[in-house]
Amino acid sequence: MDRAFELAELGKPYVRSNPAVGCVIIHKDTIIGEGFHREFGGPHAEINAILSVQSGDIDKLNEATFYITLEPCSFVGKTPSCANHLIETGVKHVVIGSLDPNPKVHRRGVQMMREQGVYVEVLNYAQTNANLNPGFYSAMLHGRPYVTLKWAQSSDGFIGQIGQGSVPISGQKSRRFTHTWRSEHHAILVGSNTILEDNPRLDVRLIEGESPQVIILDRRGCLTGNEMIFSLGREVWIFSYEKKEIKHHRWITVDSDKHLIISVFEAMLTEEMNTLFVEGGRQTHQAFLDGPMWWDELRCFTSKKSLGEGIQAPMLPDDSAPYKTLDVGDDELIILRSKQTWQNFISL
Ligand code: AOF
Numbered sequence: 001m002d003r004a005f006e007l008a009e010l011g012k013p014y015v016r017s018n019p020a021v022g023c024v025i026i027h028k029d030t031i032i033g034e035g036f037h038r039e040f041g042g043p044h045a046e047i048n049a050i051l052s053v054q055s056g057d058i059d060k061l062n063e064a065t066f067y068i069t070l071e072p073c074s075f076v077g078k079t080p081s082c083a084n085h086l087i088e089t090g091v092k093h094v095v096i097g098s099l100d101p102n103p104k105v106h107r108r109g110v111q112m113m114r115e116q117g118v119y120v121e122v123l124n125y126a127q128t129n130a131n132l133n134p135g136f137y138s139a140m141l142h143g144r145p146y147v148t149l150k151w152a153q154s155s156d157g158f159i160g161q162i163g164q165g166s167v168p169i170s171g172q173k174s175r176r177f178t179h180t181w182r183s184e185h186h187a188i189l190v191g192s193n194t195i196l197e198d199n200p201r202l203d204v205r206l207i208e209g210e211s212p213q214v215i216i217l218d219r220r221g222c223l224t225g226n227e228m229i230f231s232l233g234r235e236v237w238i239f240s241y242e243k244k245e246i247k248h249h250r251w252i253t254v255d256s257d258k259h260l261i262i263s264v265f266e267a268m269l270t271e272e273m274n275t276l277f278v279e280g281g282r283q284t285h286q287a288f289l290d291g292p293m294w295w296d297e298l299r300c301f302t303s304k305k306s307l308g309e310g311i312q313a314p315m316l317p318d319d320s321a322p323y324k325t326l327d328v329g330d331d332e333l334i335i336l337r338s339k340q341t342w343q344n345f346i347s348l
């Protein structure tokens with residue numbers, strides 16, 4: 001199963017809203033096939049694994065054991081049902097990492113195979129699967145993207161100085177971390193104050209990787225289109241209560257009775273995006289923290305520098321539990337996770 005998860009990882013950057021899934025086929029202690037879900041809309045892990053089996057080994061498939069990181073799908077989506085395909089191939093023994101949180105599949109994949117006499121074992125890899133596919137779990141179980149808030153604070157708890165735009169708080173190593181995280185998310189979101197004060201690029205440049213979709217919350221329509229973010233050749237989405245247009249960018253005017261964040265969630269899921277990285281500023285972070293379960297993870301750098309005064313970092317919510325702590329050069333990185341979110345993810 002560890003090998004199957006290693007394979008799943010390889011597909012991670014390309015599967016968009018689908019889960020990354022891996023599959024290993026073993027016959028008498030020998031691996032005869034391996035595969036993973038390589039791209040959104042493409043064949044699933046099990047199918048790729050079967051395709052990798054050499055012609056001389058095909059007749060061994062009905063005596064082989066399939067190790068699959070996630071429950072095989074039970075419905076015809078963009079691709080045919082894997083559970084069906086395994087049954088038709090004559091597979092007799094399947095070991096799966098954990099059940100699929102997709103309500104269309106959950107337990108049905110297992111049931112379909114058991115009804116046809118396949119011996120199915122379900123292991124306890126829900127945590128591993130959720131760590132690998134937080135966006136997929138969040139979309140399936142909470143109906144919204146997985147939301148990670150990130151900020152850097154001084155040793156005395158300030159994230160910036162009032163009216164001074166961007167002040168460097170965290171060190172170079174922390175910035176590289178941030179760029180890696182940006183590349184691992186489908187979208188990055190900031191408030192319009194951050195655009196007006198810091199004039200950021202919000203791209204990935206310190207490491208190799210793809211830049212996420214930029215989303216800006218601009219309640220009152222303060223952006224002009226002359227800010228740097230609009231000149232980088234990437235389409236920006238702006239969510240506002242005001243009507244406006246910025247050429248070559250997507251201006252989304254939201255009804256006054258709807259929260260901008262809800263509209264962001266809806267637009268992202270429609271575009272098959274399910275991971276959102278929120279880089280601030282203060283009001284924007286607070287809006288997510290104040291919402292009804294609108295955040296899942298906090299990543300907070302604390303530097304050794306003190307600022308003495310300024311804009312205070314958000315209070316850590318009661319629901320947060322420490323997940324990881326790391327020394328990153330001169331800064332300390334603390335990652336916290338919402339207890340509620342992760343309880344929901346792993347108690348399937
Ligand atoms: C599997 N193996 O490798 C993956 C699965 O639209 P489709 O046909 O690509 O189906 C997507 C759904 O299939 C997705 O929501 C999830 O429930 C499951 N993903 N299942 O058997 C795979 N990636």
Ligand code: ZN
Pocket residue numbers: 044045072073074080081082083
């Ligand atoms: Zn499938």
